[in-house]
Structures are given as structure tokens and as C-alpha cells.
Amino acid sequence: MTDAIRHILSLSGGKDSAALAIYMRDRVPQMEYIFHDTDKELPETLDYLSRLEAILGKPVTTTSTEDNFDHWLTVFGGMLPSNHRRWCTRQLKLEPFERYVGDDPVINYVALRADENRTGYISTKPNIQTVYPFRDDGLGRADVMRILEESGLGLPPYMAWGRTRSGCYFCFYQQKIEWVLLREQHPDLFEQAKAYEEQSLLHGEAFNWNQRESLAELERPERIAEIKAKHAAKQAARRSQRKSLPLVETLGGLVSDDGPDDPEGCLICSI
Known part of the structure; x- marks a missing residue:
């Protein structure tokens, strides 16, 4: 010492x-x-x-x-x-x-x-x-x-x-809209995240990064459209509640798409 x-x-x-x-x-x-x-x-x-x-x-x-x-x-x-x-x-x-x-x-x-x-x-x-x-x-x-x-x-x-956090590209604290955006911006990384889900089956456990929905299910065109529409509606509702939205509020931060119990995530990875 x-x-x-x-x-x-x-x-x-x-x-x-x-x-x-x-x-x-x-x-x-x-x-x-x-x-x-x-x-x-x-x-x-x-x-x-x-x-x-x-x-x-x-x-x-x-x-x-x-x-x-x-x-x-x-x-x-x-x-x-x-x-x-x-x-x-x-x-x-x-x-x-x-x-x-x-x-x-x-x-x-x-x-x-x-x-x-x-x-x-x-x-x-x-x-x-x-x-x-x-x-x-x-x-x-x-x-x-x-x-x-x-x-x-x-x-x-x-x-x-549109991503709000640093940390691994497959972080399980991501919102669904962030998974959609990852697929659009880095399709190779999205495919790798899907591969991890598929490999989990080989170890006797079906694991989804999103818990209730696999990435294969999430990337269906109709599901992507639904996630985007839900996110846009929540963003619009948020802005309508503020008469003058500061610039800092428009530059970062997504409204949760996963309900009020959506976790903040691991601080040591995302600060």
C-alpha cells in the first residue's frame, strides 16, 4: 500500500x-x-x-x-x-x-x-x-x-x-424502442444479440433480453410499427405537458415504453 x-x-x-x-x-x-x-x-x-x-x-x-x-x-x-x-x-x-x-x-x-x-x-x-x-x-x-x-x-x-445509455449493446435494461433503433443503426449487433438468445436454448433455458419478448418477435414489421407508434405517442404526450420544453430535455432521454416499473438500469454502466 x-x-x-x-x-x-x-x-x-x-x-x-x-x-x-x-x-x-x-x-x-x-x-x-x-x-x-x-x-x-x-x-x-x-x-x-x-x-x-x-x-x-x-x-x-x-x-x-x-x-x-x-x-x-x-x-x-x-x-x-x-x-x-x-x-x-x-x-x-x-x-x-x-x-x-x-x-x-x-x-x-x-x-x-x-x-x-x-x-x-x-x-x-x-x-x-x-x-x-x-x-x-x-x-x-x-x-x-x-x-x-x-x-x-x-x-x-x-x-x-435515440439510445439513452452507454454499456453493452445488448443491455437488458434497454427500452423496446432502443432495440428497434439498434436494429436500424447496427443490424450486425442486433443479430449478435439475437444469437445469444438462441444459444441460451442450448443450455436448457429460454432467455430473452426483454424478458417477455424475444428479439425475433420484436423485429416483426408489425411489432416494430407498434413500438414506434407507442413511443411517438408518449413523446408527444410528454411535450404537450410542457409549454416551453428546455433544450436539454430534447437532447436526451426517452419516455419509458415499458410502463411505470421500467427500471433505471445499472448506474455504473450508464452514468
Whole structure:
């Protein structure tokens, strides 16, 4: 163990952690920026991180090893992860982070905003202290947008086609409209996600990323039309409730297509 305190900020490839990295760049020059690559990331995510590196003026360390998603899928006997068994988060995000930290005293910077009412990952290791600069300084969504715009980085490019989260392209927290948009933007990745569903049958378990609907069912033309119409109606209803919708509300965030119980998702993957 070293006596010096290390300062570490984990990047997800999302807008909030990118904005926090820029916000802390000059405040904590010794900051270490890390990214846990699952080997199942969108190409837009990797491009965004590459551009962020240039703005930070220092490299983003990738903590991944040969133990990627497919390795752990084999270890778990072909059992795909879900919101009830998130081994992907544990094996590909949390454990790589704690291995990278080791036993050194660390301040871990998390990009939860002041306008969010949720809790991020808090390590139980006594040498890791978690802090929330945006929350402490009263910065919200509009501030994140301003930081990204003023830096020249902008929003993650996947948001331009409607995806709301970083993380694996087959994340089980995606909304149905996001699956439809993934199929349109990256048909090869959509097919790979379908293949994982089909392979789950070989292990004695029918698993759907969407739980109640397979991707093969979701991609039927009539089903795609239904999902798009439902999403458009909800977006229109949302906008009609606001007389003047701030720009930040139009640049990101989808209305849930899966009802009021739609989960927020895994924060460590999507912040």
C-alpha cells in the first residue's frame, strides 16, 4: 500500500461521467481515468472516449483483460445476465475496478447529479472513499450539457439516434424502442444479440433480453410499427405537458415504453 491518496474516475462512455471528467480535469490534475471495456461496447462509445482523451490531455486506462463477456458467459455455463442476476456488472465492472484500486487509499469520483435522487456504486472496501462532485456543487442536467458543449465534446453520438445509455449493446435494461433503433443503426449487433438468445436454448433455458419478448418477435414489421407508434405517442404526450420544453430535455432521454416499473438500469454502466 502507498501512502499517497489516488484519485480515480470511472468512465462509462455516457454523458455524465464524461462531463465530470472535464469538470475535474483542472481541479484534480493527478486524476486517473479508467474504463471497464466489456468487449461488447458500441463503436460510438469507444469513439466518444477517444475524443474525450484528447480533451483531458491524458490517456484513459482500460481495465479489461482477456476475461471478457464471452469468457464469463462460459464460466457461468451459458447463463446470460439479467436484472435478477447481474453477473456482468460484478465481473466486468465492479471487480475490475477493485482490482485496479488494490489496497491503495482511493477517492472514487462518481457522476451523480444534484437533480438525481438515486445512489451510485459504493464500495465496501475501507480504502475507497466515494465522492459526488456534481451533487456537492449543486450541478444538474443543464450544467452537464453546458460543460459538454463548452468543451467541444458534445453528447455521446449514440444519443443522436435515440439510445439513452452507454454499456453493452445488448443491455437488458434497454427500452423496446432502443432495440428497434439498434436494429436500424447496427443490424450486425442486433443479430449478435439475437444469437445469444438462441444459444441460451442450448443450455436448457429460454432467455430473452426483454424478458417477455424475444428479439425475433420484436423485429416483426408489425411489432416494430407498434413500438414506434407507442413511443411517438408518449413523446408527444410528454411535450404537450410542457409549454416551453428546455433544450436539454430534447437532447436526451426517452419516455419509458415499458410502463411505470421500467427500471433505471445499472448506474455504473450508464452514468
